[in-house]
Amino acid sequence: MSTPTTSPRPSQLPPPSQDHYLGLTGANAMATKAVAETEARILKAIKHNAMVCIHGHVGLGKTFAVHTVLRRRAPETTVRLRYNNGANMNEIRTQLWRRLDLPGEPPQSVGPCDQQIQDALEAEPRVLLIDEVQGLGTKALEYFRNLWGDDARRAAIIFVGSGNARQKILNNPALHSRILDWYQFSPLTPTEVQAIIPAYQQTWAGTQPELILYADDMAGHGSFRNWARITLLLHDALEENPDLALSKDLIRWVLSRIDPTTRHTPQRS
Known part of the structure; x- marks a missing residue:
């Protein structure tokens, strides 16, 4: 008799x-130091059913890194939560209820609703991924702290946020004291930019390092989102006009599209 499989x-x-920003064609996932550091924190969270926080300025690749790691490490057990700025507690509970695939509608009464959510988290290993944590209010943060518990430690929780995300958690001492580990994303250094960008997308393959550093100094600033935007505009320009060549002048044209205050006078051949 065969055993049924689920x-x-x-x-x-x-x-x-x-x-990738705007679905950039041909963009490659780069094995950066930040991805490795993010993976180390997430593995700790999963191992110990702990809470960790990944934070930093917008556009540096936080969510990309977290998604990349969780696809490898917990693709089926990750519960992905992302709330609108200032979401109320009813919205918090309702989305969590549905993401846990609980039957029917969540009870109107808070106690029974929370009990069923807790039971679901205790029934099997889960990883709660809470993105854009900077938009959550004090009550929401306290709710996730209580949901995690102390003795229970019902699920690993990955907080991801930009802006004042870290400060919001610091302002909640009960939550802050329970965060096992932190990682703050920083812009790519010039050395990292030179090593990573040529392999990031075909547009930059074989490009002179000086040209890459020029683009980074002017608009890239070590941010993957900025680089994706620059690359997308360059890719389209080169695709639409095969006679063009990647040059400083073409990059300045791209910069003038991103920032209209950038002066660009086309060079004449």
Whole structure:
């Protein structure tokens, strides 16, 4: 008699094609130091059912790194939560209820609703991914702290945020004291830019390092989102006009599209 098998739970993580800004064609996932550091924190969180926080300025690749790691390490057990700025507690509970695939509608009464959520988290290993944590209020942060528990430690929790995300957690001593580990994203250094960007997308393959550093100094600033925007505009320009060549003048044209205050006078041949 054969043992019935259960189908894997569909992943709540978006497909890799959605990770790159505006779905940049041909963009490659780069094995940066930040991805490795993020993976180390997430593995600790999963191992110990702990809470960790990944934070830093916008556009540096935090969400990309977290998604990349969780696809490898917990694709079926990740519960992905992302709330609108200032979401109320009813919205918090309702989305969590649905992401946990609990039956029916959540009870109107807070106690029974929270109890069923806690039971679901205790029933099997889960990783709660809470993105854009800077938009959550004090009550929401306290709710996740209580949901995690102390003795129970019902799920690993990955907080991801920009702006004042770290300060918001610091302002909640009960939550802050329970965060196992932190990692702050920083812009790519010039050395990292020179090593990474030529392999990031075909547009930059074989480009002179000086030209890459020029683009970084002017607009890239070590931010993957900035680089994706620059690359997308360059890619389209070169695709639409095969006679063009990647040059400082073409990069200045791109910069004038991103920032209209950038002066650009086309060079005449």
